[in-house]
Amino acid sequence: MTADPLPPGSTIGILGGGQLGRMLAMAAARLGLRTHVYCPDPDSPAFDVAAARTVAAYTDETALTAFAAGCDAVTFEFENVPARTVEVLSARLPTRPGARSLAVCQDRLEEKRLCAALGIATADWLPVDDAEGARAAAATLARPAILKTRRLGYDGKGQACVDGPEAAEDAFAAIGGAVSVLEARVPFACEVSVIGVRAADGAFAAYDVTENEHEAGILRTSRVPARIGEETAAAARAIARRIADALGHVGVLGVEMFVLREGNCESLLVNEIAPRVHNTGHWTIEACPASQFEAHVRAVAGWPLPSTRRVADARMTNLIGADAEAWAELAAEPGAALHLYGKREARPGRKMGHVTRLGPTADPTRPLTVGEVDSA
């Protein structure tokens, strides 16, 4: 897969037109690369910053073929790309990441199997194919557990709590009777993620481990540094690298993990793998010489990976639904970096933007307070 880097002026195709595609397109433009965004929704936020646009279904092979003809490489802002779509594109031009990264990461069961094969710990899990299987799995796993669809879950969607076998069949119905995985709930001390980037030649770099808080299944804040030990952080980065290597991944990937703590001892369980730029890496735009978006574009274009060094503490807060109505106050907050995604409609649960606040680097263990800004 190693090849000459794409020269400035080349066109990167991006499948998906949301905020991740939008920030990818801007990072590409900074490097003198053009982007062509492909998305079925004519109101896609990424269209506003792309040199070329295709509005078509992901399964429209005529449109895909024309799109491929106008691009020098293709990437994805989301993992739920139909296999046939990847096949059509990858027959015509480099697609980064490749089919294996997408196939594994769009199926929760495949993710678990990959971790198991690599000897990377996860919460206990069992596959669930039907209502009876849900009951049997719930009888086996410690309670409480959580039933998650294998495919198409995001932001807490496609999940249901299972407090024992008698509740399992209802939970299975609640998630639409989809093939799924039952996972034991773990008493984690905190959730963290690693944003790593892997080049086609196997080079790898990771940003500092991020500590994340979710509300109602949706990411609320990410902060760096994570309040975990240095050895734990190193172990987390090593896990991300092993996963990226095993996938032959090219580009950024985000690996979410639970941190368990007993006394002074911390351990990690992998929760989810996203073969793409990740919401928990948005702080890299302000706090690093090159953001996760630039890192991904560089990997896709075959350029050298950037420095992933962090130059400031940071806290990123998502603006969800009506949160973005506070844009005027946020714009008036000195030093708060406000990002709005240009979405026309603020539906509940919809990510409308985010704000990143930088803090001092001096003391990495010092907690940041919400009101603390502009003090780097």
Next chain:
Amino acid sequence: MTADPLPPGSTIGILGGGQLGRMLAMAAARLGLRTHVYCPDPDSPAFDVAAARTVAAYTDETALTAFAAGCDAVTFEFENVPARTVEVLSARLPTRPGARSLAVCQDRLEEKRLCAALGIATADWLPVDDAEGARAAAATLARPAILKTRRLGYDGKGQACVDGPEAAEDAFAAIGGAVSVLEARVPFACEVSVIGVRAADGAFAAYDVTENEHEAGILRTSRVPARIGEETAAAARAIARRIADALGHVGVLGVEMFVLREGNCESLLVNEIAPRVHNTGHWTIEACPASQFEAHVRAVAGWPLPSTRRVADARMTNLIGADAEAWAELAAEPGAALHLYGKREARPGRKMGHVTRLGPTADPTRPLTVGEVDSA
């Protein structure tokens, strides 16, 4: 001129499609604002990141009217906008900056007169209308002097050295016999610039003073902090504010100045005023919470001005003509922030991109070396 801020989703029109328009469009997009770029050149770099594009002459009133109808405010990436163009636009929607900023700053003589009226020092100068006037002016001013066209000069174009009255007529011919200004050359210790931003309500903020080096009339590097005294820096910022106030300016402006030094005593002479984002402010993208581009967009949209605080030392180097061929090496330099403008053809003297390197903030007097990177 004070009005409600333009809400996210509004469209800012940008006249001019070069790298300044491109970076303005990206800054607007970050804030959830759409951009419509208007430029006669179909290959304009800013088109690649704009939501809407118009390819038409600046004097095409039909196109201007349609453009105005699709925008909520209009701004400019260059000052040489025909007066009639500004008139057509400003009759239809807010144009920021306004006609006065553009009229004064597109005419070197008007700039000198403004400074004189404000009691702001410049090099000695005399207006030149014809060859005879050039000779007379050269006989009056100290030699050597430099003849500069009143209009349309940039990057050292439209300038000729005048070493005494006998050379003046040739110099006048060399600049095409255009109405011009003869300026005494000054033995400056260094060149600096102030990037300031003024809001419609008169609020003003300035970034740290930048020290600039030119080669063959074209900006080569900008560095902050400038190696000048604190009082000189404060005086420079105050000059920029007085000029902005006198123009009723809205948006960013760049004021270039010469620093004269005699012993411990420094003084300032204003050289040039640019009523727009400025090449010597590109370092603000990496070294400040909000760049000059965001500052300008905020002023144009009626949003609060951002913090102009600097969080790192920086050195920006322009990539001119064939310099950009080194993109692969620059991309491999850890921590160097590479910007390429997406221009298809690398003509000599053409600005193709720039690279910003950050250094430590600890010691503001410490010189940065060219090879010093990634050590913030």
